Amino acid sequence: MEKSAQYSHEDAFVNSIIGEGTTLKGEFDLNGLLRIDGFFYGKVKTNGKVLVGKNGIAECDIFAGTIVIGGKVKGSLIASERITLLSTGELIGNIITPRLVIEEGVIFDGTCEIIEDKDRLKKIKDQYFEETAPLKKEDDTKSSEAIVTHTFNQVAETVEKTKIT
Helix, strand or coil: CCCCCCCCHHHHEEEEEECCCCEEEEEEEEEEEEEECCEEEEEEEECCEEEECCCCEEEEEEEEEEEEECCEEECCEEEEEEEEECCCCEEECCEEECCEEECCCCEEECCEEECCCHHHHHHHHHHHHHHCCCCCCCCCCCCHHHHHHHHHHHCHHHHHCCCCC
């Protein structure tokens, strides 16, 4: 008689990498680690960690336990544990987290709200992901990578004044 494997939520740890030179559109809903070194457009939901590497570009909304930004991100970040913006990081978007670490040299244009109440943070996350607009249609004539690159170049003058020194 064959026994079926029983996996708990903790056993469902997934490591995912969007490698350099890769462009991906979509939604990630995982329990584990996602590293973005290429280009990603969409949404990410995980109880684990999201890392955007130094060469990574992400136009997405992220909800995770921990978020570390070393590349370019445009979108909202909601973390249940912590957000770290590394010195090479650029963020155009909003932050909601109980703990925030910002290294010298970060470019940040957006708002930040520190929320320590985990129940309130969960309600914000649930509400936010229910109300966000659907992903862009596949028939867009410009690639998302070109849009993000253009967006970062277009707001460079505005963002430069928010550079933390």
